[in-house]
Amino acid sequence: MLSYEIAVIGGGPAGLCAAISAAAAGASVALIEKDRHLGGQLVKQTHMFFGSKAQFASTRGIDIADILSRQCEELKNITVLLGATVLGYYDDQVLTIEQDNKVQRVKADCLVVATGASEKVLPFPNNDLPGIYGAGAVQTLMNVYGVKPADRVLMVGAGNIGLIVSYQLLQAHVKVAGIIEAAKHIGGYLVHASKIRRAGVPIMTGYTIKKAYGERKVEGAIVWQLDDRWQPIPGTELDIPVDAVCLAVGLTPMGELLWQAGCQMIYVPQLGGHVPFRKATLETTVPGIYVAGDVAGVEEASSAMVEGRLAGLAAARRLGYHNADWENKYQDALQQLMALRSGPVGEKICSGLKCVVV
Amino acid sequence: MANNMADAVIIGGGVHGCATAYYLAKAGCKRVVLLEKGYLASGGTGRSGAGIRHQFGTEINIRLSSAAVRMMENLEQELEYPRGISLMQKGYLIIAYTETQMEQFAKNVQLQREIDPENLTEILTTEEINRKLPFLNVEGVLGGTFNRRDGHANPFHVVQAFAEAAKRLGVDIRTFTEVVDIRTDQGKVTAVVTDKGEVIQTPVVVNCAGPHGAVVSKMAGVDIPLYPQRHQVAVTEPLEMFLPCMVLDFTHGTWFKQTPDGSLILGVGDPEHEVKEINQRCTWEFMKDVAEKMVFHIPRLKDVVVVRQWAGLYDMTPDSQAILGATPVEGFYLDVGWSGHGFQLGPIVGKIMAELISGQKPCIDVSCMSLERFEKGELIPEPNCV
Numbered sequence: 001m002l003s004y005e006i007a008v009i010g011g012g013p014a015g016l017c018a019a020i021s022a023a024a025a026g027a028s029v030a031l032i033e034k035d036r037h038l039g040g041q042l043v044k045q046t047h048m049f050f051g052s053k054a055q056f057a058s059t060r061g062i063d064i065a066d067i068l069s070r071q072c073e074e075l076k077n078i079t080v081l082l083g084a085t086v087l088g089y090y091d092d093q094v095l096t097i098e099q100d101n102k103v104q105r106v107k108a109d110c111l112v113v114a115t116g117a118s119e120k121v122l123p124f125p126n127n128d129l130p131g132i133y134g135a136g137a138v139q140t141l142m143n144v145y146g147v148k149p150a151d152r153v154l155m156v157g158a159g160n161i162g163l164i165v166s167y168q169l170l171q172a173h174v175k176v177a178g179i180i181e182a183a184k185h186i187g188g189y190l191v192h193a194s195k196i197r198r199a200g201v202p203i204m205t206g207y208t209i210k211k212a213y214g215e216r217k218v219e220g221a222i223v224w225q226l227d228d229r230w231q232p233i234p235g236t237e238l239d240i241p242v243d244a245v246c247l248a249v250g251l252t253p254m255g256e257l258l259w260q261a262g263c264q265m266i267y268v269p270q271l272g273g274h275v276p277f278r279k280a281t282l283e284t285t286v287p288g289i290y291v292a293g294d295v296a297g298v299e300e301a302s303s304a305m306v307e308g309r310l311a312g313l314a315a316a317r318r319l320g321y322h323n324a325d326w327e328n329k330y331q332d333a334l335q336q337l338m339a340l341r342s343g344p345v346g347e348k349i350c351s352g353l354k355c356v357v358v
Numbered sequence: 359m360a361n362n363m364a365d366a367v368i369i370g371g372g373v374h375g376c377a378t379a380y381y382l383a384k385a386g387c388k389r390v391v392l393l394e395k396g397y398l399a400s401g402g403t404g405r406s407g408a409g410i411r412h413q414f415g416t417e418i419n420i421r422l423s424s425a426a427v428r429m430m431e432n433l434e435q436e437l438e439y440p441r442g443i444s445l446m447q448k449g450y451l452i453i454a455y456t457e458t459q460m461e462q463f464a465k466n467v468q469l470q471r472e473i474d475p476e477n478l479t480e481i482l483t484t485e486e487i488n489r490k491l492p493f494l495n496v497e498g499v500l501g502g503t504f505n506r507r508d509g510h511a512n513p514f515h516v517v518q519a520f521a522e523a524a525k526r527l528g529v530d531i532r533t534f535t536e537v538v539d540i541r542t543d544q545g546k547v548t549a550v551v552t553d554k555g556e557v558i559q560t561p562v563v564v565n566c567a568g569p570h571g572a573v574v575s576k577m578a579g580v581d582i583p584l585y586p587q588r589h590q591v592a593v594t595e596p597l598e599m600f601l602p603c604m605v606l607d608f609t610h611g612t613w614f615k616q617t618p619d620g621s622l623i624l625g626v627g628d629p630e631h632e633v634k635e636i637n638q639r640c641t642w643e644f645m646k647d648v649a650e651k652m653v654f655h656i657p658r659l660k661d662v663v664v665v666r667q668w669a670g671l672y673d674m675t676p677d678s679q680a681i682l683g684a685t686p687v688e689g690f691y692l693d694v695g696w697s698g699h700g701f702q703l704g705p706i707v708g709k710i711m712a713e714l715i716s717g718q719k720p721c722i723d724v725s726c727m728s729l730e731r732f733e734k735g736e737l738i739p740e741p742n743c744v
C-alpha cells in the first residue's frame with residue numbers, strides 16, 4: 001500500500017491550491033482526481049473571471065486550470081493520480097481508489113477533501129426524459145467535448161450559472177427559447193443578464209416548470225407563473241417547444257466522503273446543503289481531515305482557491321512543516337478570504353459560515 | 359408533553375419491537391408506547407439480509423419459522439399495507455462443502471419434516487444445484503438443501519407495515535427517543551426514563567433493543583449474556599434478474615440475494631476477525647473479502663460495480679439463540695439475542711410476546727428460550743446459522 005503524508009481529493013481549484021501549498025511547505029502529497037485532467041469546474045469555464053488580481057481576475061477559467069496544473073507539476077513532492085476516483089475512506093486512514101478498473105489503497109496521515117459540488121435537480125413530471133440536463137453538464141458537453149447539446153433550449157434558473165451557460169449556448173449557435181426563474185428577481189450578475197437580453201432571449205421571472213413532454217425525448221416544456229407565495233397559478237401555462245431543458249437551480253456540496261469519515265455535518269441552506277463543521281483552519285471534527293472549496297460550502301472558484309491554500313498550509317503544519325514563511329502565508333490567505341467575502345454577495349456566505357465554524 | 363402513563367413500553371423500533379407493539383395493541387393493551395433511539399429499522403433489522411427460511415436445525419426454530427413464513431405470506435393483507443413488503447418467495451439454497459455439513463443437513467431435513475409435514479425442504483445434489491443456478495460455481499460443492507417456499511423480503515417495508523398498523527391501533531411510536539434508565543421498585547418495573555428527560559410510568563417494559571439488549575437489561579438490573587458482533591454487507595448496481603433464490607454457505611460465511619429492483623446484496627460473516635462491540639463502521643478489508651468470495655461463487659460478477667457497503671450487528675448469545683420471556687424483575691420482558699436469523703421470526707415472536715405479556719398461553723411454547731437456560735446449562739445450539 002502506498003502512503004503519503006497528505007492526500008488531496010479532487011483536482012479542482014481548491015484541491016490544486018491545497019496540493020501546491022502543502023507541497024511547497026514540504027509535505028509529500030497525493031493529488032487524486034477522477035477526471036482524466038486537472039482543473040475541476042474551471043476547465044469548462046471559457047469566460048473571464050471576476051474578482052481580484054490575486055485570484056486571476058480577467059483570466060479565463062480554463063487558463064487558470066493550466067497555470068495551477070503547471071505549478072503542480074513543478075513540485076516534485078506531488079504525485080498526481082488522474083482518472084482515479086476515491087471510493088471510500090476508512091477508520092485506519094486508508095483510502096480506496098478506483099483507477100483503470102482496478103482498486104488500489106492509499107494510506108494518508110491527513111486528508112484535504114476538495115470534491116466540489118453536484119448540480120441540483122428539480123422534481124417535475126418527465127424529468128427523466130433524455131434531453132433534461134444539468135446546466136453544468138451542457139457546459140461540459142460544449143466546452144470540454146465540443147458537442148452541441150441541442151438545437152433549442154429552455155434554461156431553468158437565472159443565477160450566474162444559468163446566465164453564463166445560456167450565453168455560451170448562444171455562442172455555440174444553440175437557440176435559447178427563454179430563461180425562467182422562480183424568484184421575482186434575477187439572481188445572477190446584471191451584466192450577464194443584460195448581455196443575454198440584448199441577444200433577444202426573454203428572461204421570465206416568477207415562472208417555474210410544470211412538466212416536460214415528449215415521446216422518447218424532450219419535445220417541449222410547460223411553464224407556469226408563481227404567485228407571491230410561490231404557488232403556481234392555473235391558467236398561466238405556456239407551452240415552449242424545445243429539445244432540451246437545462247436545470248441551473250443550484251449546486252449542493254458533495255460531502256459523501258466526509259459523512260463516511262464521520263465528520264459532524266449540518267444542513268446550511270446558505271452554503272448549499274449539508275456541510276461539515278470546521279475550525280478556522282478548515283479542519284473538520286475528525287482530526288486531520290480538512291475541507292476546501294465547494295464541498296465546504298458552495299461559493300466561487302476564487303474563494304475555493306484561497307481555502308485550498310489555507311487547508312494545505314494547515315495540514316502541512318499539523319505534520320510539522322512550519323517555517324518562517326508559514327505564518328505570513330497563512331495570514332495572507334485568511335485576509336484574502338475576508339476580502340473576497342466582504343461584498344454584498346459575501347453576506348450570505350458569511351451568515352452560513354457562522355453556523356459551521358467552531 | 360406527551361401522555362406519560364403507559365400500560366406497556368417497548369424499547370426498540372426494529373421488527374421485534376414493532377411487531378410486539380402491534381400484537382399487544384391488537385390483544386387489547388390500551389396505552390402502548392414504543393421508543394426508538396434512531397429511526398425505525400435503523401438497527402439490525404434494516405441492515406439485515408432479510409432472508410426467510412424453513413431451514414433450521416433445532417425444534418424451536420423450525421416451529422417458529424414455519425409459522426413465520428405463513429405470516430409473511432399474509433402480512434400485507436393482515437396489516438393492510440398498500441406498498442407491499444417485496445416478498446420474493448423463489449426459494450433459499452444452502453450449499454455444503456463438507457461431508458459433516460451434508461450429514462447435518464440430512465438430519466435437519468428429517469427434523470423439519472417430522473415437525474412440519476408440509477415442510478418442502480429437499481436435499482439437492484451438485485448436479486441439481488448446477489441445473490437450478492448454472493452461473494454458480496459448484497467447484498467443491500457436495501450438495502445442499504433447498505426450500506422453494508423460502509426467500510426474502512424488504513425489512514424496511516415489513517417494519518413500516520407493522521408500525522403503521524400499530525399506530526392505527528393507537529400505539530404511540532416515538533423515534534429519536536432513547537431510553538436511558540429503567541426504574542424498578544421492590545422487584546417490579548415502574549417506569550422508563552428517556553434522554554429527553556421524560557419519565558413514562560409503566561408496569562411492563564419489553565426489551566427489543568437488539569444488539570443494545572444487554573445495556574438496556576442492565577438498566578433494569580438484569581444481566582444477560584449478550585454481545586454485539588459486526589457483520590458487513592455490500593450492494594451492487596442493479597442487474598437484470600438472474601438470481602431468484604437466496605443462497606447461504608456456512609463454509610465461507612457468505613450469503614447473497616437479488617432484490618426485486620435488481621441489486622445484489624452480498625454478505626460475509628467473519629466472526630473471527632470482526633469486532634464484538636457497538637461499532638457499525640465499514641472496513642476496506644471487508645470489500646476485498648466480499649469481492650473475492652463473491653467472484654468465486656459467481657465468476658460473472660467480476661465486472662459488476664459495487665455501489666455501497668454497510669455494517670450491522672448481530673446480537674449474540676452463547677448458543678446463538680434468542681432470550682425470550684419474563685425475567686426476575688416483574689414486568690420486564692426480553693426479546694433479544696436473535697443472532698443472524700431474527701428478521702424472519704419477528705412477526706411470530708411479536709405475537710408470542712403479546713400473548714406472554716397478556717397472560718395467555720403462547721401459540722408456540724418458547725420456554726426453552728428463557729434466560730434461565732444459561733444458568734441451568736440447557737443450551738439449544740442452532741447448527742444452521744452463520
Ligand SMILES: Cc1cc2nc3c(=O)[nH]c(=O)nc-3n(C[C@H](O)[C@H](O)[C@H](O)COP(=O)(O)OP(=O)(O)OC[C@H]3O[C@@H](n4cnc5c(N)ncnc54)[C@H](O)[C@@H]3O)c2cc1C
Pocket residue numbers: 009010011012013014015032033034035039040041042045048049050051084085086087114115116117136139160161164165254292293294295298299300301302303304
Ligand atoms: C457555469 C459556472 C460559472 C462559474 N463562474 C465563476 C466565476 O466567474 N468566478 C468564480 O470565482 N467562480 C465561478 N464558478 C464557481 C467555481 O467554478 C466553483 O466554485 C469552483 O470550481 C469550486 O472549486 P472546487 O475545487 O471546490 O470544486 P470543483 O471545481 O468542482 O472540483 C472538484 C474536483 O473533484 C473531483 N472529484 C470529486 N469527487 C471525487 C472523488 N471521489 N475522487 C476523485 N476526484 C473527485 C471532481 O472531478 C472535480 O474535478 C462558476 C461555476 C460554474 C458552474
Ligand SMILES: Cc1cc2nc3c(=O)[nH]c(=O)nc-3n(C[C@H](O)[C@H](O)[C@H](O)COP(=O)(O)OP(=O)(O)OC[C@H]3O[C@@H](n4cnc5c(N)ncnc54)[C@H](O)[C@@H]3O)c2cc1C
Pocket residue numbers: 369370371372373374375393394395396397398399400401402403404405406407408409410535536537538566567568569570574589590591625669670671672693694696697698699700701702703
Ligand atoms: C448483516 C446482517 C444480516 C442479517 N441477515 C438476516 C437474514 O437474512 N434473515 C434474518 O432473519 N435475520 C437476519 N439478520 C438478523 C436480523 O437482522 C436481526 O435478528 C433482527 O433484525 C433483530 O431485530 P430486532 O428488532 O430484535 O433488533 P433491531 O432491528 O436491532 O432493533 C433494535 C432497535 O432498538 C433500538 N435501541 C437500542 N437501544 C435503545 C434504547 N436505549 N432506547 C431506544 N431504542 C433503542 C435500536 O436503535 C434498534 O433500532 C441479519 C443481521 C445482520 C446484521
